[in-house]
Amino acid sequence: MxxxxxxxxxxxxxxxxxxxxxxxxxxxxxxxxxxxxxxxxxxxxxxxxxxxxxxxxxxxxxxFIDTHVHLGMEDSRELLNNTLDRTRSLHAFETGDRMRRTLAAGVTSVRDLGGADAGFRQAQERGLVSGPRMNVALRLMSHTGGHADFTMPSGVSLQECGGHTVVEIVDSVQEARVAARRLMRDGADVIKVCATGGVSSPSDTPDDEGLTVEEIAAIVEETGRHGGRPVAAHAQGAAGIRNAVRGGATSIEHGYLVDDEGIDLMLERGTFLVPTLSTFDFEDRVHLMTPKAVETKRALADRTFERVSEAVRRGVRVALGTDAGISPHGANLAELRHLVGVGLSPMAAIVAGTRDAAELLGAAGALxxxxxxxxxxxxxxxxxxxxxxxxxxxxxxxxxxxxxxxxxxxxxx
Ligand SMILES: [Zn+2]
CATH class of the missing domain: 2.30.40.10 (Urease, subunit C, domain 1)
Structure with missing residues (x-):
């Protein structure tokens, strides 16, 4: 051409x-x-x-740019489907299909925050598969028993996605530093840390704290020594959100229960909020979720709407992200309606999905x-x-x- x-x-x-x-x-x-x-x-x-x-x-x-997807995850919310009944090759082709549908939805770039390896990014770059440009986190980092630890009560661990692990378990500043090095070695464009527990993890809750301020700061420092990478913090409860911002995370993913102090800190540091509100469209799929996850999610919904609205009202920077994989693939821009629902104007929601999302990716010069x-x-x-x-x-x-x-x-x- x-x-x-x-x-x-x-x-x-x-x-x-x-x-x-x-x-x-x-x-x-x-x-x-x-x-x-x-x-x-x-x-x-x-x-x-x-x-x-x-x-x-x-x-x-x-x-558009979706700054929070999991293209390696089927959106059925069934962890087992992703881990046990797929060959690696089938998983790769299915991921390719999700990439194609995401692009057709108007999303020309994504940030994959766990599950897809660097080969998907390379395949897209080389024109082997039609899909969005990809920034990949590869694996998510948490403590033992934290959000990324998918060890089930039986002792069986569901940490595989497409035949490779999606997890970095770290329990000290030094282990966090080493994991960041391993991720960068393996081609991570962004580092994903879990600063709180979550809805879908087997052994913690959104209010549980995850990585400490010191651990997150060490990861941020380590990325800085290698040309810099955004650090995306999965953070839902107020204390973990504050820890992530204090540690220097670039973005708070979810941010559901951010408190006033957390908002102050985010404004002071220019931290992005990626509220992933599409994940609250789950009522038609409760049969696919664990009873614990359904209960946790329902309990979160109203508070989340209140607190994210407050963050928007006070001017926290927002980037569009859907958590596709948890929410459906290929309908990513439904998130725009949710962003308007928490107080962004339609134009501001579009900017959150374009210019500001590009800034969060560190690609504002080109995209x-x-x-x-x-x-x-x-x-x-x-x-x-x-x-x-x-x-x-x-x-x-x-x-x-x-x-x-x-x-x-x-x-x-
Ligand atoms: Zn996610």
């Missing part, structure tokens, strides 16, 4: 910066990058051979907005997402997806 130049026109541009939409806009893509985005009247002159795509007045947005110089990751939808944010959650209304300048989905009538 070298030299290929495409003009997208007859569109309304929502560029992901939070700026007002531009009606009658045009976007020019060349060699996989955006060379112009703005009013059609100022479009640079077309060279001979330029391809023209008419969008019929539809809305064009940046490719997240439709601006000249950025990578051409674009999404076109039917309807106006600013008046109906929920429409983006329906993959059928995401009619065109462009990734790195290549059309990867075109379902326009």
């Amino acid at each position: 070298t030299g290929a130049r495409t003009l997208y026109r007859d569109l309304t541009l929502i560029d992901g910066t939070g700026a007002q939409p531009v009606a009658d806009a045009a976007v020019v893509v060349e060699d996989g990058a955006i060379v112009y985005a703005g009013p059609a009247a100022r479009t640079p002159a077309s060279p001979p051979g330029e391809r023209v795509v008419e969008l019929g007045g539809r809305v064009l947005l940046p490719g 997240g907005t439709v601006e000249a110089g950025k990578t051409a990751d674009l999404v076109v939808c039917d309807g106006d997402p600013l008046s109906d944010i929920a429409l983006l959650g329906d993959p059928d209304r995401v009619v065109l997806v462009v990734q790195g300048g290549e059309v990867v989905k075109d379902a326009r009538d």
